[in-house]
Amino acid sequence: MSEALHRHTIVKPSKAGWTAILAQRPELAEQPIIESWARAGNPLVVRRRSCGDLAGMIPLGLSLPPVYGKQRIAVALASSEIIERAPPPLLADAAATAPSAWHGTIDRLLRLLPQTRTFGSLAWQHLTGLPYLSDGSDLDLLWPLSSARETNALLSAIAEIARHAPMRLDGEIVGAAGGVQWRELIAADANDVLVKGPVAVQTISRTAFLSGAVP
Known part of the structure:
Protein backbone atom coordinates (compact mmCIF):
# COMPACT_ATOMS: atom_id res chain seq x y z
CA MET A 1 0.00 0.00 0.00
CA PRO A 87 -11.89 8.64 1.73
CA PRO A 88 -13.79 10.62 4.36
CA PRO A 89 -17.50 9.74 4.36
CA LEU A 90 -19.83 11.40 1.92
CA LEU A 91 -22.10 13.96 3.55
CA ALA A 92 -25.03 12.14 1.94
CA ASP A 93 -24.11 8.94 3.78
CA ALA A 94 -23.61 10.65 7.14
CA ALA A 95 -26.69 12.90 6.90
CA ALA A 96 -29.00 10.56 8.83
CA THR A 97 -26.64 10.83 11.83
CA ALA A 98 -26.95 14.62 11.97
CA PRO A 99 -29.36 16.47 14.29
CA SER A 100 -32.77 17.06 12.72
CA ALA A 101 -32.19 20.84 12.84
CA TRP A 102 -29.30 20.35 10.39
CA HIS A 103 -31.22 18.43 7.75
CA GLY A 104 -32.44 21.43 5.75
CA THR A 105 -28.93 22.86 5.50
CA ILE A 106 -27.48 19.47 4.56
CA ASP A 107 -30.10 19.06 1.83
CA ARG A 108 -29.09 22.43 0.35
CA LEU A 109 -25.40 21.51 0.52
CA LEU A 110 -26.03 18.22 -1.25
CA ARG A 111 -28.06 19.87 -3.98
CA LEU A 112 -25.14 22.26 -4.43
CA LEU A 113 -22.53 19.49 -4.67
CA PRO A 114 -23.47 15.83 -4.07
CA GLN A 115 -19.77 14.85 -3.81
CA THR A 116 -19.34 16.87 -0.59
CA ARG A 117 -17.57 14.88 2.14
CA THR A 118 -17.51 15.35 5.89
CA PHE A 119 -15.03 14.96 8.73
CA GLY A 120 -14.95 15.98 12.38
CA SER A 121 -17.78 15.28 14.82
CA LEU A 122 -20.41 14.23 12.27
CA ALA A 123 -18.01 11.83 10.56
CA TRP A 124 -16.81 10.30 13.83
CA GLN A 125 -20.37 9.76 15.07
CA HIS A 126 -21.40 8.27 11.71
CA LEU A 127 -18.39 5.92 11.64
CA THR A 128 -18.45 4.79 15.28
CA GLY A 129 -21.97 5.30 16.62
CA LEU A 130 -20.48 7.13 19.61
CA PRO A 131 -21.89 10.49 20.82
CA TYR A 132 -19.81 13.31 19.32
CA LEU A 133 -22.41 15.87 18.26
CA SER A 134 -23.78 18.58 20.52
CA ASP A 135 -25.76 21.79 20.10
CA GLY A 136 -22.47 23.65 19.64
CA SER A 137 -20.91 21.32 17.05
CA ASP A 138 -19.66 22.61 13.72
CA LEU A 139 -20.41 20.86 10.44
CA ASP A 140 -16.99 20.09 8.94
CA LEU A 141 -16.94 19.60 5.18
CA LEU A 142 -14.58 18.90 2.28
CA TRP A 143 -15.27 20.15 -1.24
CA PRO A 144 -13.15 19.11 -4.25
CA LEU A 145 -11.38 21.85 -6.18
CA SER A 146 -12.53 22.13 -9.79
CA SER A 147 -11.90 25.10 -12.07
CA ALA A 148 -11.34 28.54 -10.58
CA ARG A 149 -14.63 29.79 -12.03
CA GLU A 150 -16.63 26.86 -10.68
CA THR A 151 -14.93 27.07 -7.29
CA ASN A 152 -15.66 30.79 -6.97
CA ALA A 153 -19.33 30.08 -7.71
CA LEU A 154 -19.27 27.24 -5.18
CA LEU A 155 -17.77 29.50 -2.52
CA SER A 156 -20.48 32.12 -3.04
CA ALA A 157 -23.18 29.47 -2.72
CA ILE A 158 -21.60 28.02 0.43
CA ALA A 159 -21.47 31.50 1.99
CA GLU A 160 -25.18 32.01 1.26
CA ILE A 161 -26.07 28.65 2.83
CA ALA A 162 -23.84 29.42 5.84
CA ARG A 163 -25.67 32.69 6.52
CA HIS A 164 -28.90 30.78 7.21
CA ALA A 165 -27.47 27.60 8.76
CA PRO A 166 -28.26 26.66 12.38
CA MET A 167 -24.64 25.52 12.82
CA ARG A 168 -21.25 26.87 11.79
CA LEU A 169 -20.10 25.54 8.42
CA ASP A 170 -16.40 24.80 8.56
CA GLY A 171 -14.15 22.95 6.14
CA GLU A 172 -11.81 23.08 3.20
CA ILE A 173 -11.65 23.26 -0.54
CA VAL A 174 -9.25 20.43 -1.41
CA GLY A 175 -6.90 20.56 -4.41
CA ALA A 176 -3.60 19.07 -5.50
CA ALA A 177 -1.70 21.20 -2.99
CA GLY A 178 -3.88 20.30 -0.01
CA GLY A 179 -6.83 21.98 1.68
CA VAL A 180 -7.68 25.66 2.23
CA GLN A 181 -10.36 26.90 4.59
CA TRP A 182 -13.30 28.03 2.48
CA ARG A 183 -13.75 31.22 4.51
CA GLU A 184 -10.15 32.21 3.81
CA LEU A 185 -10.66 31.71 0.07
CA ILE A 186 -13.73 33.92 0.03
CA ALA A 187 -12.17 36.75 2.04
CA ALA A 188 -12.01 40.01 0.10
CA ASP A 189 -8.29 40.48 0.81
CA ALA A 190 -7.26 36.86 0.14
CA ASN A 191 -4.24 37.30 -2.11
CA ASP A 192 -2.37 34.47 -0.37
CA VAL A 193 -3.88 31.45 1.38
CA LEU A 194 -2.65 28.82 3.83
CA VAL A 195 -2.65 25.36 2.30
CA LYS A 196 -2.75 22.39 4.68
CA GLY A 197 -0.82 19.60 3.01
CA PRO A 198 0.11 16.14 4.30
CA VAL A 199 3.45 17.34 5.65
CA ALA A 200 3.24 21.08 6.28
CA VAL A 201 1.17 24.24 6.06
CA GLN A 202 2.38 26.48 3.24
CA THR A 203 1.37 29.83 1.81
CA ILE A 204 0.65 30.19 -1.91
CA SER A 205 -1.31 32.70 -3.91
CA ARG A 206 -5.06 32.26 -4.11
CA THR A 207 -4.82 32.26 -7.90
CA ALA A 208 -2.19 29.50 -7.90
CA PHE A 209 -4.24 27.33 -5.54
CA LEU A 210 -7.40 27.68 -7.61
CA SER A 211 -5.43 26.78 -10.74
CA GLY A 212 -4.41 23.47 -9.17
CA ALA A 213 -0.78 24.39 -8.55
CA VAL A 214 1.34 22.56 -5.96
CA PRO A 215 3.67 24.64 -3.73
Whole structure:
Protein backbone atom coordinates (compact mmCIF):
# COMPACT_ATOMS: atom_id res chain seq x y z
CA MET A 1 0.00 0.00 0.00
CA SER A 2 1.29 3.44 -0.87
CA GLU A 3 2.23 5.69 2.03
CA ALA A 4 0.95 8.77 0.16
CA LEU A 5 -2.35 8.99 1.99
CA HIS A 6 -4.23 12.30 2.05
CA ARG A 7 -5.25 14.03 5.27
CA HIS A 8 -8.66 12.90 6.50
CA THR A 9 -8.31 9.46 4.86
CA ILE A 10 -10.05 6.85 7.00
CA VAL A 11 -7.96 3.76 7.80
CA LYS A 12 -8.34 0.54 9.79
CA PRO A 13 -5.29 -1.01 11.45
CA SER A 14 -4.69 -4.74 11.60
CA LYS A 15 -4.59 -6.54 14.95
CA ALA A 16 -0.81 -6.26 14.75
CA GLY A 17 -1.25 -2.55 14.10
CA TRP A 18 -3.26 -2.08 17.29
CA THR A 19 -0.62 -4.06 19.18
CA ALA A 20 1.99 -1.67 17.78
CA ILE A 21 -0.09 1.35 18.78
CA LEU A 22 -0.38 0.16 22.37
CA ALA A 23 3.34 -0.60 22.42
CA GLN A 24 4.03 2.99 21.27
CA ARG A 25 1.59 4.46 23.77
CA PRO A 26 1.27 2.04 26.74
CA GLU A 27 -0.78 4.58 28.68
CA LEU A 28 -3.60 4.11 26.16
CA ALA A 29 -4.07 0.53 27.30
CA GLU A 30 -5.28 1.93 30.63
CA GLN A 31 -8.26 3.61 28.93
CA PRO A 32 -11.19 1.21 28.41
CA ILE A 33 -12.48 3.35 25.51
CA ILE A 34 -9.31 2.59 23.52
CA GLU A 35 -9.66 -1.15 24.09
CA SER A 36 -13.33 -0.93 23.05
CA TRP A 37 -12.36 1.16 20.02
CA ALA A 38 -9.90 -1.45 18.80
CA ARG A 39 -12.25 -4.35 19.55
CA ALA A 40 -15.08 -2.67 17.61
CA GLY A 41 -12.83 -2.13 14.59
CA ASN A 42 -13.34 1.63 14.71
CA PRO A 43 -11.06 3.58 12.36
CA LEU A 44 -8.26 6.07 12.61
CA VAL A 45 -7.76 9.10 10.40
CA VAL A 46 -4.68 10.33 8.55
CA ARG A 47 -3.37 13.56 10.05
CA ARG A 48 -0.65 16.00 9.07
CA ARG A 49 2.87 14.80 9.83
CA SER A 50 4.57 16.35 12.85
CA CYS A 51 8.26 16.76 13.65
CA GLY A 52 8.10 13.88 16.11
CA ASP A 53 6.87 11.32 13.57
CA LEU A 54 9.34 8.74 12.31
CA ALA A 55 10.13 8.73 8.60
CA GLY A 56 8.29 6.04 6.69
CA MET A 57 5.43 5.85 9.18
CA ILE A 58 1.89 7.01 8.42
CA PRO A 59 0.70 9.68 10.89
CA LEU A 60 -2.72 8.83 12.28
CA GLY A 61 -5.06 10.03 14.96
CA LEU A 62 -8.40 9.64 16.63
CA SER A 63 -10.63 12.05 18.49
CA LEU A 64 -12.54 10.71 21.47
CA PRO A 65 -16.11 11.85 22.18
CA PRO A 66 -16.62 14.82 24.53
CA VAL A 67 -17.74 12.49 27.36
CA TYR A 68 -14.18 11.13 27.35
CA GLY A 69 -12.60 14.55 27.49
CA LYS A 70 -12.52 15.18 23.75
CA GLN A 71 -8.95 13.89 23.59
CA ARG A 72 -7.03 13.93 20.32
CA ILE A 73 -4.64 11.00 20.23
CA ALA A 74 -1.76 10.92 17.73
CA VAL A 75 -0.12 7.65 16.69
CA ALA A 76 1.77 6.37 13.64
CA LEU A 77 1.88 3.03 11.84
CA ALA A 78 3.76 1.34 9.03
CA SER A 79 1.72 0.94 5.85
CA SER A 80 1.85 -2.85 6.28
CA GLU A 81 -0.20 -2.50 9.47
CA ILE A 82 -3.14 -0.84 7.67
CA ILE A 83 -5.69 -3.24 6.21
CA GLU A 84 -8.30 -0.80 4.86
CA ARG A 85 -8.37 2.78 3.68
CA ALA A 86 -11.20 4.98 2.39
CA PRO A 87 -11.89 8.64 1.73
CA PRO A 88 -13.79 10.62 4.36
CA PRO A 89 -17.50 9.74 4.36
CA LEU A 90 -19.83 11.40 1.92
CA LEU A 91 -22.10 13.96 3.55
CA ALA A 92 -25.03 12.14 1.94
CA ASP A 93 -24.11 8.94 3.78
CA ALA A 94 -23.61 10.65 7.14
CA ALA A 95 -26.69 12.90 6.90
CA ALA A 96 -29.00 10.56 8.83
CA THR A 97 -26.64 10.83 11.83
CA ALA A 98 -26.95 14.62 11.97
CA PRO A 99 -29.36 16.47 14.29
CA SER A 100 -32.77 17.06 12.72
CA ALA A 101 -32.19 20.84 12.84
CA TRP A 102 -29.30 20.35 10.39
CA HIS A 103 -31.22 18.43 7.75
CA GLY A 104 -32.44 21.43 5.75
CA THR A 105 -28.93 22.86 5.50
CA ILE A 106 -27.48 19.47 4.56
CA ASP A 107 -30.10 19.06 1.83
CA ARG A 108 -29.09 22.43 0.35
CA LEU A 109 -25.40 21.51 0.52
CA LEU A 110 -26.03 18.22 -1.25
CA ARG A 111 -28.06 19.87 -3.98
CA LEU A 112 -25.14 22.26 -4.43
CA LEU A 113 -22.53 19.49 -4.67
CA PRO A 114 -23.47 15.83 -4.07
CA GLN A 115 -19.77 14.85 -3.81
CA THR A 116 -19.34 16.87 -0.59
CA ARG A 117 -17.57 14.88 2.14
CA THR A 118 -17.51 15.35 5.89
CA PHE A 119 -15.03 14.96 8.73
CA GLY A 120 -14.95 15.98 12.38
CA SER A 121 -17.78 15.28 14.82
CA LEU A 122 -20.41 14.23 12.27
CA ALA A 123 -18.01 11.83 10.56
CA TRP A 124 -16.81 10.30 13.83
CA GLN A 125 -20.37 9.76 15.07
CA HIS A 126 -21.40 8.27 11.71
CA LEU A 127 -18.39 5.92 11.64
CA THR A 128 -18.45 4.79 15.28
CA GLY A 129 -21.97 5.30 16.62
CA LEU A 130 -20.48 7.13 19.61
CA PRO A 131 -21.89 10.49 20.82
CA TYR A 132 -19.81 13.31 19.32
CA LEU A 133 -22.41 15.87 18.26
CA SER A 134 -23.78 18.58 20.52
CA ASP A 135 -25.76 21.79 20.10
CA GLY A 136 -22.47 23.65 19.64
CA SER A 137 -20.91 21.32 17.05
CA ASP A 138 -19.66 22.61 13.72
CA LEU A 139 -20.41 20.86 10.44
CA ASP A 140 -16.99 20.09 8.94
CA LEU A 141 -16.94 19.60 5.18
CA LEU A 142 -14.58 18.90 2.28
CA TRP A 143 -15.27 20.15 -1.24
CA PRO A 144 -13.15 19.11 -4.25
CA LEU A 145 -11.38 21.85 -6.18
CA SER A 146 -12.53 22.13 -9.79
CA SER A 147 -11.90 25.10 -12.07
CA ALA A 148 -11.34 28.54 -10.58
CA ARG A 149 -14.63 29.79 -12.03
CA GLU A 150 -16.63 26.86 -10.68
CA THR A 151 -14.93 27.07 -7.29
CA ASN A 152 -15.66 30.79 -6.97
CA ALA A 153 -19.33 30.08 -7.71
CA LEU A 154 -19.27 27.24 -5.18
CA LEU A 155 -17.77 29.50 -2.52
CA SER A 156 -20.48 32.12 -3.04
CA ALA A 157 -23.18 29.47 -2.72
CA ILE A 158 -21.60 28.02 0.43
CA ALA A 159 -21.47 31.50 1.99
CA GLU A 160 -25.18 32.01 1.26
CA ILE A 161 -26.07 28.65 2.83
CA ALA A 162 -23.84 29.42 5.84
CA ARG A 163 -25.67 32.69 6.52
CA HIS A 164 -28.90 30.78 7.21
CA ALA A 165 -27.47 27.60 8.76
CA PRO A 166 -28.26 26.66 12.38
CA MET A 167 -24.64 25.52 12.82
CA ARG A 168 -21.25 26.87 11.79
CA LEU A 169 -20.10 25.54 8.42
CA ASP A 170 -16.40 24.80 8.56
CA GLY A 171 -14.15 22.95 6.14
CA GLU A 172 -11.81 23.08 3.20
CA ILE A 173 -11.65 23.26 -0.54
CA VAL A 174 -9.25 20.43 -1.41
CA GLY A 175 -6.90 20.56 -4.41
CA ALA A 176 -3.60 19.07 -5.50
CA ALA A 177 -1.70 21.20 -2.99
CA GLY A 178 -3.88 20.30 -0.01
CA GLY A 179 -6.83 21.98 1.68
CA VAL A 180 -7.68 25.66 2.23
CA GLN A 181 -10.36 26.90 4.59
CA TRP A 182 -13.30 28.03 2.48
CA ARG A 183 -13.75 31.22 4.51
CA GLU A 184 -10.15 32.21 3.81
CA LEU A 185 -10.66 31.71 0.07
CA ILE A 186 -13.73 33.92 0.03
CA ALA A 187 -12.17 36.75 2.04
CA ALA A 188 -12.01 40.01 0.10
CA ASP A 189 -8.29 40.48 0.81
CA ALA A 190 -7.26 36.86 0.14
CA ASN A 191 -4.24 37.30 -2.11
CA ASP A 192 -2.37 34.47 -0.37
CA VAL A 193 -3.88 31.45 1.38
CA LEU A 194 -2.65 28.82 3.83
CA VAL A 195 -2.65 25.36 2.30
CA LYS A 196 -2.75 22.39 4.68
CA GLY A 197 -0.82 19.60 3.01
CA PRO A 198 0.11 16.14 4.30
CA VAL A 199 3.45 17.34 5.65
CA ALA A 200 3.24 21.08 6.28
CA VAL A 201 1.17 24.24 6.06
CA GLN A 202 2.38 26.48 3.24
CA THR A 203 1.37 29.83 1.81
CA ILE A 204 0.65 30.19 -1.91
CA SER A 205 -1.31 32.70 -3.91
CA ARG A 206 -5.06 32.26 -4.11
CA THR A 207 -4.82 32.26 -7.90
CA ALA A 208 -2.19 29.50 -7.90
CA PHE A 209 -4.24 27.33 -5.54
CA LEU A 210 -7.40 27.68 -7.61
CA SER A 211 -5.43 26.78 -10.74
CA GLY A 212 -4.41 23.47 -9.17
CA ALA A 213 -0.78 24.39 -8.55
CA VAL A 214 1.34 22.56 -5.96
CA PRO A 215 3.67 24.64 -3.73
